[in-house]
Amino acid sequence: MPFARLATATTPTCHIGLGLAAVGRPGYINLGRDEDLGDNRSVEALRTRTHELLDAAYFQGVRYFDAARSYGRSEEFLADWLNARPDIDDVVIGSKWGYTYTAAWTTDAEKHEVKDHGVGTYDRQRRETAELLGDRLDLYQIHSVTPDSPALTDKELHARLAEAAADGISIGFSTSGPAQADAIRAALEVTVDGEPLFRTVQSTYNVLETSAAPALAEAHDAGLTVIVKEGMANGRLADPYAPDALKAVAAETSLGCDAVALALVLRQPWAGVVLSGAATTSQLASNLHAAVVDLDEGQLARLAELAEEPRAYWEKRGSLPWH
Template sequence: MPFAALASATTPTRRIGLGLAAVGRPGYINLGRDEDLGADRGVEALRTRTHDLLDAAYAQGVRYFDAARSYGRSEEFLADWLTKRPDADDVVIGSKWGYAYTADWSTDAERHEVKDHSLAAYERQRAESDALLGDRLDLYQIHSVTPDSPALTDRDLHARLAEAAAQGLTIGFSTSGPAQADAVRAALAVTVDGAPLFRTVQSTYNALETSAEPALAEAHDAGLTVIVKEGMANGRLAEAHAPDALRSVAEETGLACDAVALALVLRKPWADVVLSGAATAVQLASNLHAAVVDLDDDRLARLAALPEDPHAYWERRARLPWH
């Protein structure tokens, strides 16, 4: 497993990864992004920003980087950085297939991405990812599996994924939506020739959306590496939007709301890697303070009152504007 070195590392930030959803394309749904990125959203501006973030993350001990075919040019930017940084041969690279980027580098496109979990989509996007990342790609995940996804029942697709696994590529999946727990459990049951197909799961979990926790604990116990995404709830847990309980705890710790929000996830014994979705080096540095946040029982009890009904949470997320 490519994550073995991360799990056994003594550097606290090794358990924090960097996701490139917010910087690989000009439009995304994170709150506050207008201020984060400013007016220049050109390809070269975002390429430079991504490289700066990757440099900062690597210098501070981060060793997992997460991209996707639908994150605009995230794979391209990451591949460029890897070429420039031959010293970064100890990083783990993950990407995802199953969504195609369709916004044509626009922030106001009618559709920014299109979902397709078919075998044909896998073949096409695997070739695209390989052309950019080649043998640096360690983990390939099905993007946003839901309980009704055909990727859970397509035996021809499973066979092709198993072939890729036999050749050394780790196969995983990510989840989204209010039924994440059902999707995780359905994926755990997928086997090829009696062996489990998936070795990693990436799911949304944060102070406001905790519904997948039991299933993620089951996945961890089954031997899967659990990656947590959207620990900041697309900016809803950042300083400008954080609920009062989170603000209060952050003030007591002397650190920012984002560090506390991510620390809450890091302390879960089933969470192997927690993603930062930072768009700036300053945000990243603040996120990485999560590794040293002290959350005592009283603080944890106050934060435990924050979770929302998962359907309400995902309905609100669906209404966030692309900007």
């Protein structure tokens, strides 16, 4: 398992990863992104921004980087960074397939990405990823599995994924939607030749959306590495959008709402890697303070009261504008 590399790392931030969803394409749904990125969202501007983030993350101890075929040019930007730094050999690189980016580098496309978990899409996107990341790819994940996803039952696809695993790539999946727990449990039952297919799971978990926690604990107990995405709830847990209770706890710690929100995730015993989705180096630096936040039982209880009903949370997320 490539994530075993993180088990021996000694930096406080080694279990924080950097996700590139917010900087690999001009449009995304994070709140405050207009201010974060400004007007210049050219390919070269976002390439430069991504490289600056990767540099800052690496030199502050981050060792996992997460991209996807649907994150615009995120794989390309990541590959450029890796190729320019051949001496860096202690990072874990993950990407995802299953969505195709369709926005043509705009922020107002009718559809920004199209989902398809079929074998044909896997074959095409696996080639595309290989052309960019080559043997630097450690982890390939099915993007946003839901309980009704054909990826859970397609034996031909499972055989393809097992072939990639035999070549040394860890196979994982990510989840989305109010039924994340059902998707996780269904994926844990997928086997090839009697052996579990998946070695990692990447799910949404944050102060507002906690429903996947029991299933993620089960996945951890089954030997999967758990990666947590959207710990900031697409900006809803950052200043100035954060709930008052989170702002109050943050004031008590003298750190940002983002650091407190991510610290809550880091302290979960099943959480292997928690992703920062920072779009600026200052956001990243603030996110990384999560590694040193110490929350007491009273603060944890106050934050627990912020959890929303899953369907309401995902309806809110689905209403966020691409900008």
